[in-house]
Amino acid sequence: MDVRSAFMFIPGRGFLYRIQAGWKLAGLLVLSVLSLRRDLLFLGGIDAVLLLLVCGSRLKLRDLFAGTRGLFFTLGIILFVQSLRLQDNNAQPFPLEISYPALVEGLPLVIGVLTAYLGAAMVYTTTPLWEMRQVLETMEGRFFPSRRRWISLALAMVLAFIPRIFELWQETEAAYVARGGKRGIGELLVILPIILERLFQEGSERSAAMECRGF
Numbered sequence: 001m002d003v004r005s006a007f008m009f010i011p012g013r014g015f016l017y018r019i020q021a022g023w024k025l026a027g028l029l030v031l032s033v034l035s036l037r038r039d040l041l042f043l044g045g046i047d048a049v050l051l052l053l054v055c056g057s058r059l060k061l062r063d064l065f066a067g068t069r070g071l072f073f074t075l076g077i078i079l080f081v082q083s084l085r086l087q088d089n090n091a092q093p094f095p096l097e098i099s100y101p102a103l104v105e106g107l108p109l110v111i112g113v114l115t116a117y118l119g120a121a122m123v124y125t126t127t128p129l130w131e132m133r134q135v136l137e138t139m140e141g142r143f144f145p146s147r148r149r150w151i152s153l154a155l156a157m158v159l160a161f162i163p164r165i166f167e168l169w170q171e172t173e174a175a176y177v178a179r180g181g182k183r184g185i186g187e188l189l190v191i192l193p194i195i196l197e198r199l200f201q202e203g204s205e206r207s208a209a210m211e212c213r214g215f
Contacts, residue, residue, distance in 0.1 A: 044111075068117070
């Protein structure tokens with residue numbers, strides 16, 4: 001099943017395509033740290049810069065966020081659950097209520113996750129995986145010249161496994177809808193165990209392959 005998913009390399013000639021993979025990975029590391037700051041104005045400024053880079057690189061947001069409906073849905077559930085509070089008045093029929101101050105306090109966390117995701121999607125979309133592996137091998141060779149390149153190989157496999165998560169989500173969701181499944185929380189309860197099972201299976205297969213190669 002050919003399904004467009006996030007974190008897939010798309011050939012192009014924009015600004016980000018001209019930057020070396022090492023600089024992009026270093027920038028992504030810095031961005032991941034900065035996205036932990038719980039400041040809406042600060043995160044909004046970072047998002048504005050990222051959107052300018054998207055436009056300058058001739059990327060499409062629908063390609064960067066392809067197959068992320070489950071991610072947004074999960075973040076929405078987390079934001080909703082953390083905003084629930086017990087009511088002080090026991091006379092109310094429902095003991096829980098939505099605390100709007102807590103809801104606002106949770107927004108920086110959600111926006112920070114989306115900021116880090118957007119930065120990672122930009123790097124993956126404009127950088128082939130083999131370039132990332134070359135950068136990791138070069139760095140490992142400089143720090144550990146006499147050792148085998150098993151650290152860079154392990155990191156490269158992790159980087160290659162991340163897009164597979166979104167690809168499996170897209171495939172499973174498409175199969176669920178094709179069989180008459182309805183979207184919503186019920187869909188998440190059905191497809192999430194399937195996705196986790198497939199991820200564990202593929203992870204086990206990759207681990208066995210590395211053991212066969214002596215790692």
